[in-house]
Amino acid sequence: MASLRPDGRVAIGNASRLPTELLEEARQHREDMAALLAARAAETAAPGSIGLSAIPSCPDTWLRSIAGSVARALAQGACRERDPAGWLVLVRPDGRRAMVAPHVVASLAEVGLLPSLPPEQEMDTSDLGCPPAWSEPFSPPSGSWCTACGRFTQTGGRWWREAERPGWCCWTCHPPDGRPATAVVEVRT
Structure with a gap:
C-alpha cells in the first residue's frame, strides 16, 4: 500500500515483498503517484472540496507535482489547445492530453510554479x-x-x-x- 509522507514523498509499505518490475514502475511514476495520493488525501480531508485548502499539509508538494506533470508534457512536445472554459489543455504528439483546472492553473501561477506555456492553438479537426x-x-x-x-x-x-x-x-x-x-x-x- 502506498501513502504520502509528511515531506511529500511516496512511501510503499512492504516494498521488499513486491516484484522488482513493479517497484521500478513505481519509481518511474513517483511524481504522478504523489499527486494522486495528495488529491485522495484532499478528498478525505474535505469531501466535495477541490481547492488548495483541502490539502492542509502539502499544497506545495501537490502543486509541484502538477507543475512537474505540465513540464513533462511540454518536454514531450505537447502543444496547448484553446479551451473556452479556461482549462489548460496540453496535447502530446501521440494524442494523450493533460488537463489542469483553471483554479489550479491560477494557483500554480500565483506561487510561481507554472512553466512557460506555448501559445494557445485552435484544435485541428481536419482528421476527424x-x-x-x-x-x-x-x-x-x-x-x-x-x-x-x-x-x-x-x-x-x-x-x-x-x-x-x-x-x-x-x-x-x-x-x-x-x-x-x-x-x-x-x-x-
Whole structure:
C-alpha cells in the first residue's frame, strides 16, 4: 500500500515483498503517484472540496507535482489547445492530453510554479479523430473515427450513448455491454 509522507514523498509499505518490475514502475511514476495520493488525501480531508485548502499539509508538494506533470508534457512536445472554459489543455504528439483546472492553473501561477506555456492553438479537426469517450452532447461528425482503436483506419466509426444522457463512446473501445438495446443510441460515421 502506498501513502504520502509528511515531506511529500511516496512511501510503499512492504516494498521488499513486491516484484522488482513493479517497484521500478513505481519509481518511474513517483511524481504522478504523489499527486494522486495528495488529491485522495484532499478528498478525505474535505469531501466535495477541490481547492488548495483541502490539502492542509502539502499544497506545495501537490502543486509541484502538477507543475512537474505540465513540464513533462511540454518536454514531450505537447502543444496547448484553446479551451473556452479556461482549462489548460496540453496535447502530446501521440494524442494523450493533460488537463489542469483553471483554479489550479491560477494557483500554480500565483506561487510561481507554472512553466512557460506555448501559445494557445485552435484544435485541428481536419482528421476527424475523436477520443474513445467524451461527455459532450453533440454527436460525432460524419467520417469521424476513434483515436484509440481506429486511428489508422480512418474509415469512420461506430459510436453510442445512453438514451437519457449526453456523452458518446466508441463502440469498439467502450462497448455498451449489458445495456438493453432500447437504452442505447447508436451512430455510425
